[in-house]
Amino acid sequence: MTRKKGSPARAAGLRTPSWVAWLFVAPALIVYAVFVLRPIVLTIQYSLYRWDGIGPSTWAGLGNYAKVFTDPDLFASILNAIKLILFFSVIPVLLGLAIASTIRRIAASRLALVARTVLFLPQVIPLVAAGIAWSWLLSSTGLVNQLLRLAGLGGVARAWLGDFSTALPAVGVIGAWVLLGLCTILLLSGLSKIDPALYEAARMDGAGPLREFVSITVPSLRQEIGVCVTVTVIAALASFDIVYVSTQGGPGNATMVPGLEIYYLAFSERQVGMASALAVVLMVLVLLVALPIQWLTKDRSS
């Protein structure tokens, strides 16, 4: 195929399939360029300046990036995001695997349908609503503490989101609750395409449920697990809504994450350059974590 860089009129005269293809792709491509590529390029550009968002800017070179790695508050926010991976990724994926294989065993019953619906519900609820509901549950007089007191554990009761030692795990629990449903449904759909004959064969060979799980379920779900891990890790690193609604980064920066820090830098401190630099660092970090996961879980058999 040869492509001509001629005028549209000449290209039209040729009526090459390529021209038609471009015509179909163009709307999506333009939207993608304007709303995805342009902001990314602009963010990279802004990150090299000191700018308050309105007035004249001054060139800062890589100064903003140096500050991201040397300012203890900014760096701590990146560490918090990494800690959140435990709650946003590890727990939902492991628990999701266990729940999905349990549901598969009772697939025909009504209970499986109910369980699926209940687990997926958090995905349907807007994150802001979930955050508000959870901040009630976790408040000092909320349901969680009421249950603890009923169980005679009143000494453990506390304002979970207002306590320095428990705020980040509490935010993590909200995230785990939201993402568990997504993982479960994804893994369930993966399970449904595994040939039941495999399980039968394994059972004939005397394999128990655990053996089936390790030798058949997990390897067959490699791709689905990959998707789950990727999506949830990105949700952890780029978290904003849940933290913004439930703690706003407090108490005392205990739950500050890069997403929130970027927002504060840009809109309250009006340091658009610093905010952009942190955003670029966050983007690179997400890519650094997500790409190896993609590579590791790629289906190499085909």
Add this chain to the structure above:
Amino acid sequence: MSRRTRWNGAALAVVMGGALAAGCGAPGGDAPQPEATSASLAAAPTCGTAPVTLNAYIETGFPLPKELSTEFSKQYPNVKWNIREDQFAVITQNAPRVLADDPPDLMRLPQVSELVKNNLLKNLDGYAKAFGWDAWPASQLEQMRLAPGGKTRGEGSLYAMGLNFSMTGVFYNKKLADKIGMSSPPTTLAELDDALAKAKSAGITPIAQFNGGATGGLAFPLQDLMASYGPSGPINDWIYQKPGATIDTPSNVQATQHLEKWIKAGYFWKDVNAVDYATMMSRFIKGDGLFSFNGDWESGNLDKQMAGNVGFFLMPPAQQGGKQAAMSAPLTYGISSRAKNADCAAFFLNWVATDPKAREIGVKVGGSHPMGPADAPMPEVAKDTVTASTLSAGAKIAEDNGSMDFIANATGAIYAKSWTPQLQKLVAGQQTPEELLKSVQSDYTSQVGGS
């Protein structure tokens, strides 16, 4: 073919994105230019007689500006309103861009320094002269004056105007006060301490306060304690970003230590770090908490919800008979430097402060003291209401010249990024009073010097 097309597509996308971005040059090139010093006006401007539509951008949840605009249109039927509302946090984030891109005639303003620095607000000196605002008590307008360049506040040209000005102090629950035998408000800090201790031992939460999320409400008692221990002038200098000003002074350290004493004595709720403003209000109204450090914007609300059961006093001084101070701030509105109907907007602002009906709305709906000349007629308020006490407290503050801006307003980021996390750490015992002030001061220096 498919592979090549893919690569061509990727290349094209990158080129397109790059071209779109590169077309802009360095950011901020289209910033507004400084306007020539405001020309003096021959006569006070009016809204004329031709139909005018004023574009206003106001804070949602507060009925005052809307009631005022309705009354204004009744008196001046040629003026119509186009009102847009948002929460204050949203207004704070959007203020510069809205003023630059979609200039309103009248807008509720956050901290104004950065807006003036970027030439986004109209210089009101000409109007002040024409309407005679210069003859009002100087403290009313002080917080909205900025030195050239927008760096130092408290002096220079006028860039905003208040619809009224609020007053802060201590509200108390009268029923609970009776229980501990407090028959009249404390007149010294020692008496206040005594009342707090009595409440604690009677099983009453001494202080209802919020300190959760991004708004550290312990800044209210902290600043009151600062004004109790020391003069209010240096605190204002710090807020106004006067050169060399510091918050880390010996009397402020004493004040912060005093606050720490209150925290350690258990005078606040145990979960104060998770309590937001709305939760605090609902608990205080329900009767959980003897005192609450807050402002007169709640007077009307409290008169309704705790009728007859709520009182107000100004923070008592450390020494008997000492001067009193309070955080007091105008409800600031400004005019965009690109506004179409600036004259009419200025006429409205003057009307709010001087028209008897407007002043009445200001007190009844807003609950705070109206702006305007010292001898302007004050609307009638029932004597036993807390609104009456907050209004008379305003007179006492004017007498002592004790009006302060809020320490949270020193810079755009100092509240969310410094005071709040530091005060939350103080509550959790993770910060000392001395280090707290040092840390806030160092953030302040970098923010003031860096921008």
